[in-house]
Amino acid sequence: MNKIKNAFENKKAFIGFLTAGDPTFEDSYNNIMAMVKAGADLIEIGIPFSDPIAEGVVIQGANIRALSHGMTTDRAFELAEKVRSQTDIPICFMTYLNPVFKYGYDRFFQRCKDIGVDGLICPDMPFEEKHEASDVAKKYDISVISLIAPTSEERIKMIAEEAEGFIYIVSSMGVTGMRSEIKTDLDHIMDAVKKYAKVPAAIGFGINKPEQAQKMAAISDGVIVGSAIVKLVEKYGSEAPEHIYEYVKSMKDAIR
Amino acid sequence: MSNGRYGEFGGQYIPETLMNEIHKLEEAYEFYKNDKDFNDELNALLRDYAGRPSLLYYAEKMTKDLGGAKIYFKREDLNHTGSHKINNVLGQALLAKKMGKTRIIAETGAGQHGVAAATAAALLGLECEIFMGKEDTIRQALNVYRMELLGAKVNPVTSGTMTLKDAVNEAMRDWTTRVDDTLYVLGSVMGPHPFPMIVRDFQSVISKEAREQILEKEGRLPTAVMACVGGGSNAMGMFYNFINDNDVRLIGCEAAGRGVHTGETAATIATGTLGIFHGMKSLFCQNEYGQIAPVYSISAGLDYPGIGPEHAYLHSIGRAEYVPVTDDEAVNAFEYIARTEGIICAIESAHAVAHMMKIAPTMSKEDIIICCLSGRGDKDVAAIARYRGIDLHE
Numbered sequence: 001m002n003k004i005k006n007a008f009e010n011k012k013a014f015i016g017f018l019t020a021g022d023p024t025f026e027d028s029y030n031n032i033m034a035m036v037k038a039g040a041d042l043i044e045i046g047i048p049f050s051d052p053i054a055e056g057v058v059i060q061g062a063n064i065r066a067l068s069h070g071m072t073t074d075r076a077f078e079l080a081e082k083v084r085s086q087t088d089i090p091i092c093f094m095t096y097l098n099p100v101f102k103y104g105y106d107r108f109f110q111r112c113k114d115i116g117v118d119g120l121i122c123p124d125m126p127f128e129e130k131h132e133a134s135d136v137a138k139k140y141d142i143s144v145i146s147l148i149a150p151t152s153e154e155r156i157k158m159i160a161e162e163a164e165g166f167i168y169i170v171s172s173m174g175v176t177g178m179r180s181e182i183k184t185d186l187d188h189i190m191d192a193v194k195k196y197a198k199v200p201a202a203i204g205f206g207i208n209k210p211e212q213a214q215k216m217a218a219i220s221d222g223v224i225v226g227s228a229i230v231k232l233v234e235k236y237g238s239e240a241p242e243h244i245y246e247y248v249k250s251m252k253d254a255i256r
Numbered sequence: 257m258s259n260g261r262y263g264e265f266g267g268q269y270i271p272e273t274l275m276n277e278i279h280k281l282e283e284a285y286e287f288y289k290n291d292k293d294f295n296d297e298l299n300a301l302l303r304d305y306a307g308r309p310s311l312l313y314y315a316e317k318m319t320k321d322l323g324g325a326k327i328y329f330k331r332e333d334l335n336h337t338g339s340h341k342i343n344n345v346l347g348q349a350l351l352a353k354k355m356g357k358t359r360i361i362a363e364t365g366a367g368q369h370g371v372a373a374a375t376a377a378a379l380l381g382l383e384c385e386i387f388m389g390k391e392d393t394i395r396q397a398l399n400v401y402r403m404e405l406l407g408a409k410v411n412p413v414t415s416g417t418m419t420l421k422d423a424v425n426e427a428m429r430d431w432t433t434r435v436d437d438t439l440y441v442l443g444s445v446m447g448p449h450p451f452p453m454i455v456r457d458f459q460s461v462i463s464k465e466a467r468e469q470i471l472e473k474e475g476r477l478p479t480a481v482m483a484c485v486g487g488g489s490n491a492m493g494m495f496y497n498f499i500n501d502n503d504v505r506l507i508g509c510e511a512a513g514r515g516v517h518t519g520e521t522a523a524t525i526a527t528g529t530l531g532i533f534h535g536m537k538s539l540f541c542q543n544e545y546g547q548i549a550p551v552y553s554i555s556a557g558l559d560y561p562g563i564g565p566e567h568a569y570l571h572s573i574g575r576a577e578y579v580p581v582t583d584d585e586a587v588n589a590f591e592y593i594a595r596t597e598g599i600i601c602a603i604e605s606a607h608a609v610a611h612m613m614k615i616a617p618t619m620s621k622e623d624i625i626i627c628c629l630s631g632r633g634d635k636d637v638a639a640i641a642r643y644r645g646i647d648l649h650e
Contacts, residue, residue, distance in 0.1 A: 050547040051416060051533065053428045054271050060415055073545050097269055097532045102546030124269045124532070128259070149273040151435060159272075170273060174433035 002141050003090040004118045004165040007042035008200040012255040013166075013222030014039065014213075015202055016248055017094060018229050019046035019062035020079045021071025027238055028066075029082055034241035035229070036087050038248035041222065043083065044121065047076040047095035054123035056177030058227040061234060073103050077111055084116040092119035092145060092165070097133070105136040112142045119143040119165045127159050134164075148193060148201075149173075150184040160196035167193060167201040169220060177227045179206030182216070190219050210254035217255035225251060260449020263572055265565035268448040270428070270535045277435040282450040284355045289457065294354065301346045305379065306336045308343075308461065312469035312626070317596050322616040325479060325623035330466050332490060332630050333601055339631030340462060340490045341372035345441055347458035349376035352439035359383040359438045363427040365392055365420035365486065366557030366604065367399025368631050369443030374408035376441075384408040387426040389419040392556045399635055417550045420486075420560045424534055444487025445564035448535030452564050459493025466626055467497050474624060480505035480615070483628035484607040485578065486522070486558035488567045490630035495576060505577065507615075508567060509607045511553035512580035522551035524563040525571055525578035533561075538568045554583040554643065557604040557631075585610040587643055590633065602631030603640065 016035040048066040134144040143165030203216040204224030288294040302308040311331040332340035364370030370386040377384030390412040416422040431440040483491035485508035498504040510523040528539035541549040541561040570576035589610035641648035
């Protein structure tokens, strides 16, 4: 059974991201488990890609570290499998379409199902191009997550109506990365999303402080945090789990 | 063709943030391409500013020396700014202006597209920022300064392999931060739809003129037309109006670097596989996990791990042929055409010249080849000297 909806059941969800294999397989496993222990509701595991065009410098760095230490799509599946053996937390992969396409859609989603990965997020797969992947994913009960951006405007209806799992609301223009202020009129976007969507919507891009998380969670169903966590990985190396635990706990407390 | 597809190739694999903007671009283009005022303005710029039509030059000495097919060069190197890139940027920059944009951004490899974009921006009063791999800013330092002279800001890109593909990544990232006032002026027949179509259309002036010129000079169509291929814009321009002339061979010359079996290559058709990258489904140099491979060529302009979707399509249906040409062969051709015809062409174009030197002698005197000289070679002189072990300081 797809577990994504569990992340949002009667609560605001905290969704934490990190890149598989950054800087090593073991480190990313320990960091994920720290997030789980701290109360994260859904884990996004990034499969590194050589050319992550939607990422800012922090997550670009994680992609480079992970690839240079030999992380592959197969190893990312092993990581997800190891996490799944310890917890029932919903898991999504986040990557670019080429690694999935190259792995083979059937083979990729079959393996997601076998292991218990619940969804896939691809920032370079807009609504018009998603069907080649999402039609296959459906066969295996894997959700292909749709993104809605500040520029989506009249596209919100068609995207939201077909959305599965949850909707990823991109808070700001540009790429991933910590922002001191989020200026987009998100109330307006959320109103439109709520009107058409049958699934929850979480906000990501730029969120890094508990006050921001609280504000974003107040108007949505959850928050997605990536760069701030990856920054801790970059800064603390193998000491990162305790810092990630404290950080995720503070964010989760803020949105309760 | 629908939805920007050429067979299975093409598409629009880009972040949602850009989707509305790319639809607006398509709408604007579909309107202005049939707009008389737009076309009058563009044609005036191409004629009076860029110097079109470019010459179709009969290379008599090379023809005699190689002893086979009659050789013509389409002299895009004589355009203002020294390459075919001006054809596209004048079109796109004018389109940007009509769309109410005040800023253009562009990627560049060798610097030719960057220089052309900076030139068009200066002329049309647009702000301009160029993204160029740091590696390329070193290989093509003169072009960096040239762009700055033209008032553009050049951003050296330090991510990834610090070459053309990384410059495209960075330009796309920049575009997602500000679509309101900015148009990404893509330099090749690549990226998400409608770019491969727009760039092809603006570059198709090359084959439109060449077809008329050869009919006027020879009274018949050529046996083959050829051009170098990185992303493939001058080749698409050279091929386009000959596609329906089924007897005309279309030959694209890829940069093989140190050879297609060495791993130090940029020959996408020869070594690439189907993938999805930079907004398009096409052929890419990549590993088994879909990680884009570092590519290598002496030519910064052909140093790209992919190829435009329409080329991938023409290859898949067997309409066009694509051949790899090594650094060595290109440098030899660069020197040969300089000595024989007194033309210093771009190292990119020299890849096409090199292959022409191979096939011309195997053809009969009745055959005609048109080879596109996509750019001039001033920018490459220092690098060629270094290749020959001469320490030249500019």
